Amino acid sequence: MKNIKDYDLEELKKELSSIGEKPFRAEQIFKWLYEAKVKEFDEMTNLSVELRNKLKENYTMCNFNILKKQESSDGTKKYLFDVLDGNAIETVLMQYHHGKTICVSSQIGCKMGCKFCASTGIKFIRNLTSGEIVEQVLAVEQDIGDRISNIVFMGIGEPLDNYNNVINAIRIINNPKGLNIGARHISVSTSGIVPKIYDLANENIQCTLSISLHATNNEKRSSMMPVNDAYPIEELLQACKDYIKTTNRRISFEYALAKDNNDNLDDAKQLVKLLKGMLCHVNLIPINKIENGAYTKSTNENIIKFRDYLNEHGIVATIRRELGSDIDAACGQLRRKNLKE
Numbered sequence: 001m002k003n004i005k006d007y008d009l010e011e012l013k014k015e016l017s018s019i020g021e022k023p024f025r026a027e028q029i030f031k032w033l034y035e036a037k038v039k040e041f042d043e044m045t046n047l048s049v050e051l052r053n054k055l056k057e058n059y060t061m062c063n064f065n066i067l068k069k070q071e072s073s074d075g076t077k078k079y080l081f082d083v084l085d086g087n088a089i090e091t092v093l094m095q096y097h098h099g100k101t102i103c104v105s106s107q108i109g110c111k112m113g114c115k116f117c118a119s120t121g122i123k124f125i126r127n128l129t130s131g132e133i134v135e136q137v138l139a140v141e142q143d144i145g146d147r148i149s150n151i152v153f154m155g156i157g158e159p160l161d162n163y164n165n166v167i168n169a170i171r172i173i174n175n176p177k178g179l180n181i182g183a184r185h186i187s188v189s190t191s192g193i194v195p196k197i198y199d200l201a202n203e204n205i206q207c208t209l210s211i212s213l214h215a216t217n218n219e220k221r222s223s224m225m226p227v228n229d230a231y232p233i234e235e236l237l238q239a240c241k242d243y244i245k246t247t248n249r250r251i252s253f254e255y256a257l258a259k260d261n262n263d264n265l266d267d268a269k270q271l272v273k274l275l276k277g278m279l280c281h282v283n284l285i286p287i288n289k290i291e292n293g294a295y296t297k298s299t300n301e302n303i304i305k306f307r308d309y310l311n312e313h314g315i316v317a318t319i320r321r322e323l324g325s326d327i328d329a330a331c332g333q334l335r336r337k338n339l340k341e
């Protein structure tokens, strides 16, 4: 059966026309789904019983069940959701003073094989549908009884490898008649699938693009991220420059600092050279060691030196606060190992 949450508003209008219903019903249904956040078609009380029955016969609502929930001492929550086909996905809620951010998964597993990431070595199962991405937001909002203010596509998966579903989910999340979360409060993070960066630039969505850079030369980057063989640094940065030109949006570069690998001042110097003059921001992440992983976290001293060097040389850089590390919910720690416990 089709999932009613897979449709953005325009598509839902077409879908309803195809089953002989008036398109304005789509707006009513959207309100019920994303404003009232109902869980059953029967709660849509301004629709006739006939229409509700027709909807029930043709569509599911994909309400996730929480299989497991863990809470960190810093308030971060990690959810394991049952996606109703025997698989499970992880979503993380982080509470900052400026609001609540959720880190959503875009795929079940990941194909990218980044050496430092906990998703690596785990079989790729499938893309999530748009509805399953949107449902992560709805299910967390329902659990906490509050609204989410920011969404980052930094959970499991490579969002640009599931391009159409991710874009469609963003449209539903962003639509004022949908979840109504501003595009500027949505970040898409990519390991660097260059052609899709060009596509994203032309979508006319004001979301933030984050690039997982992590190294300043191709040899090192390829050793950390196999995707670099297909799309080396020069091509990636050219795509970023073109993205900025087209969208006028600042890009965020993610740089996970690993001891004796990419964290000395020479790397910082190279990074300044690469990014000089670009409308960008660098997010430094103390790398999280994964089980049997080759990389370990840089010392605090090195991380601060690295940041200061960037800032002193005209590149705005901040160190990302680590949240949820005691529940394996910090950057790159989400892993399928937990999924079927």
Ligand code: SAH
Pocket: 112, 116, 117, 118, 153, 154, 155, 156, 157, 158, 159, 189, 190, 191, 192, 210, 211, 212, 254, 256, 285, 286, 287, 288, 289, 290, 331, 332, 333
């Ligand atoms: N595939 C996308 C999004 C998922 S990863 C991407 O590559 O961007 C989300 C972020 O966490 C990325 O910046 C990724 O590089 C980072 N990350 C992955 N493993 C990590 C680890 N062990 N420590 C710190 N950051 C990590």
